[in-house]
Amino acid sequence: MKIICIGRNYREHIKELNSPIPSTPVFFLKPDTSLLIRNRPFFLPGFSKEIHYEAELVLKICKVGKNIQEKYAHTYFDQIGIGLDFTARDLQNISKQQGLPWLISKGFDNAAPIGKFLPKSQFEDTGNINFHLVLNGEIVQKANSSEMIFSFDDIIAYISHFITLKTGDLIFTGTPSGVGPVKQGDKLEAYIENERLLKCDVK
Numbered sequence: 767m768k769i770i771c772i773g774r775n776y777r778e779h780i781k782e783l784n785s786p787i788p789s790t791p792v793f794f795l796k797p798d799t800s801l802l803i804r805n806r807p808f809f810l811p812g813f814s815k816e817i818h819y820e821a822e823l824v825l826k827i828c829k830v831g832k833n834i835q836e837k838y839a840h841t842y843f844d845q846i847g848i849g850l851d852f853t854a855r856d857l858q859n860i861s862k863q864q865g866l867p868w869l870i871s872k873g874f875d876n877a878a879p880i881g882k883f884l885p886k887s888q889f890e891d892t893g894n895i896n897f898h899l900v901l902n903g904e905i906v907q908k909a910n911s912s913e914m915i916f917s918f919d920d921i922i923a924y925i926s927h928f929i930t931l932k933t934g935d936l937i938f939t940g941t942p943s944g945v946g947p948v949k950q951g952d953k954l955e956a957y958i959e960n961e962r963l964l965k966c967d968v969k
C-alpha cells in the first residue's frame with residue numbers, strides 16, 4: 767500500500783506557512799514504514815528539533831482505479847478516518863529553500879499515525895465533516911471538509927491521472943490552520959465530529 771498526502775489544501779494553513787495557493791493539488795508520498803497504528807506513542811526522532819503535528823482527514827481506497835472521473839471518485843473510497851501528518855518542519859524548510867523533495871521531512875518512520883476508520887456510509891455528506899485536534903486538553907485545529915480547496919473527488923481524480931490507486935491505499939487530504947510543534951509529554955487526540963478516533967502520546 768501507499769500513503770498519498772495532499773499539501774496546501776486549506777487557505778488559512780497556506781497563509782500561516784506563507785505558501786502560494788496551488789492551482790492543482792500538491793501531493794507527495796510517505797512510505798508504509800511511516801504508519802503508526804493502534805494509538806502507539808510517537809518517539810521524537812533525534813534528527814529534528816521541530817516536529818509539527820498536522821491533523822488531516824484520511825480516505826481509505828477500496829478498489830483499483832486509474833484516470834478516475836470526478837463523478838465516480840466517491841465510489842473509490844469506503845472509509846474515512848483521521849491521521850497526523852507529522853512533519854520535521856526544520857528539515858522541510860531547508861528542503862523548500864533548496865528546492866529539494868520533502869521526503870525526509872514527511873516520510874520518516876512513524877510520521878503517519880492513523881486512528882480508527884469509520885464507514886463512509888455513516889456520513890450524510892462527505893463534503894461537510896467536522897474534525898478537530900486536541901493538544902493537552904485544548905483544541906488546536908478545527909475545520910470542516912467543506913473548507914478544502916480541492917474536494918475528496920477532485921483529489922482522487924487528480925492523483926489517479928498520474929498514479930494508479932489500489933485497495934488499501936490511504937490519502938491524507940491536507941491540514942487546516944493551527945499546526946504547531948510537539949514536545950515530550952504532549953498528548954494528541956483527534957476527533958471526527960464528536961468521536962475520538964486517534965490518540966498519540968509524544969515521548
Ligand code: MG
Pocket residue numbers: 771772773820822851940941
Ligand atoms: Mg499535511
